[in-house]
Amino acid sequence: MRSAAVVGTGLIGTSIALALRGRGVTTYLIDTNLEAARIAADLGAGIAGRPPEPVDLAVIAVPPQHVAAALKEHQLQKLAHDFTDAASVKESPQREAAQAGCDLTRFVGGHPMGGREQSGPLAARDDLFQGRPWVLTPSPQTRVETVERAERLAELCGAKPVVMAHAEHDRAVALTSHTPHLVSSLLAARLLYGDQSQLGLAGQGLQDVTRLAGGSVELWTDILGSNAVAVADVLAEFAHDVHGVVDVLRALGxxxxxxxxxxxxxxxxTALVRGVQGRARIPARSTAGLSASTAYATVPRGA
Structure with missing residues (x-):
């Protein structure tokens, strides 16, 4: 791949662009937030503005609810020969892209599994996806060449391409990313009811379990709303476990x-042992440096 365009210069888009530029790929940066695109360009992520001719691959790095509109816009403008995205939900953007009349033969859903709590281009890193899975969700209409280009994108960013079905991906991230963020937020919200004298005793453990709650509210409302059923299923099972422990604690009292x-x-x-056993199933790389949070452009559509 010799050329690429990134639509959305937030954390994820700029990190992708930095990785591509580091591998010698001519990369263009598009964002209606011109300042964000300029900052990304100043960081060495690429050239701010549209390419003079279609690039090999365009990455739509915007929140889930804006993927279909951005894809339609930039396909009509012939930004690239092929397209992928970086949103953390795959079923609803694919469905909306079909409803919008997008060319699905030249689009493959994608989700690089890396992130940070910080957002915006200044938080970007060229090694953000190093060694991480990069999920691709081709549809029956997707060309083989389009998938191959998206796989090459993942490899250029140091990631490992993994092909999954749209629904399978969404169930997986509901368990491993989306519900953990929501649980972290709900626990952090309990601190609103604590006295300052109580909060003064907080240690690293509280910081650890509430770390994800610091993510963008706007972005996470989009993500959770776009994967609502799968998250609700996991959260209901979690709530059942919580109620069981509440009953045990009250009985002990x-x-x-x-x-x-x-x-x-x-x-x-037994509840604690199951927690130890569950945590032990997380692949070692996932316990260091992977946040449930991903961040995209503040303004989703390209200029």
Missing amino acids: TAREPEQRRAHMDRLS
């Missing part, structure tokens, strides 16, 4: 007989 207390303590211990 009133139990007086040693045998009763032992039974309740065993149930509590």
Whole structure:
């Protein structure tokens, strides 16, 4: 791949552009927020503005609800021969792209699995996707050549291409990314009811479990709303577990007989053991440097 365009110069788009420029790919930066595009260009991510002729591949790096509109716009303007995106939800953008009449033969959904809590081009890194999975979700209409170009994009960014179905991807990220962010936010919201004297005792553990809650509210409302059913399914199962532990703790608070207390303590211990076992299933690379948060352009459509 010799040329590319990135539509949306937020964290994700600028990080992709930086990686491509580092591999010698001529890269153009498009954003209706001209200042964001200029900052990305000043960082060495590419050339701010449209290319003089269609590039090999365009990356639509905007929030999920804006993917279809941006894809339609830039296909009509012949920005690139092939297109992919970087949104963290795949079913709804694909459906909306079909409804909008986009050319699905030259589009393949994509999701680089990397991110940070910070947003905007200044937070971008050329190694953000190094060693990370990069999911591709081709439709039955997608050309083989389009998929191959998107796979090459992932490889140029240091990532590992993984092909999945749209629904399979959305269920996976509901479990591994979207629900964790929502749970972190709900827990952090409980701190609104704490006295300052209580919050003064907060340690690193609280910082760790609420870290994701610092992400962009606008972006995460979009992401969660775009993957609502899959997130609701995981959250309902989590809520069932929470209610079970609440029942155990309340029973422990009133139990007086040693045998009763032992039974309740065993149930509590089982819940903790399952947590240890679940965490052990996370691949080692995922425990370092991967945030549930991804950030795109503040203004989603290209200029």
